[in-house]
Amino acid sequence: MRVVIQRVSHASVTIDGRCKSAIQEGFMILVGIEEADTQEDANWLCKKVLGLRVFDDENGVMNRSILDIQGEILVISQFTLMASTKKGNRPSYIRAARHETAIPLYEYFCEELSKGLGKPVGTGEFGADMKVELLNNGPVTICMDTKNKE
Template sequence: MRTVIQRVSHASVTIDGCVHGSIQQGFLILLGIEPSDTEADADWLAKKAAGLRVFDDEEGVMNRDIVSIGGNALVVSQFTLMASCKKGNRPSYLRAAGHDIAVPLYEYFCQRLSEAIGNQVETGIFGADMKVELLNDGPVTICMDTKNKE
């Protein structure tokens, strides 16, 4: 699993002209899944994201996590995170998991993250054409890949 986690003041995802999910302060998480990913990867990633200390404390130091600020999360499926650009100029998405693997893991990750942060996680719709809007706060952007967790 690969993620791009952005600390945001607010974020939303719009599908067919209607806002499907929106949050205030918290994380916008773009999530890419490959065929070898497992529930253990989702568990690790949810725990790691919930514990990221990237929110300012009273002294302006990034020392607080999303739980301690009562933040929210918006998770958007993003198969293009698995792109390979080794050959030519057209990315290959062969490393992205198909729906049969990706949808259950996406839903599982969202559930585990919701449990970890103690707030409902907002989502897009898997496979939909989504318009994502955000105000990146900082900017703070963290990339993580479960293949690099050791």
């Protein structure tokens, strides 16, 4: 699994002109899933995301987690994160998981984040044409890949 985590002041996702989810201060997370990914990968990412200390403390130092600030999370499925650009100029998405693998793992990831956060996590809609808006705060953007755990 691969994620791009952005610290945001606010974020939202719109589908067919309707706002599906919106959050205030917290994380907007893009998540890409490949066939080999498992619930173990999702669990590892959840722990890392919830413990990531990138919010300012009283001294202006990035020392607080999403839990410390009682922030919110918006998770968007993003198969293009699995793109391979080794050959030519057209990305290949062959590494991206098929729907029957990706959807349950995406939903599991969101459920586990919600449990850890103690409140619902906002989501997009798997496979939909989504319009995502956000105000990146910092900017702070962190990339993580479960293939690089060690």
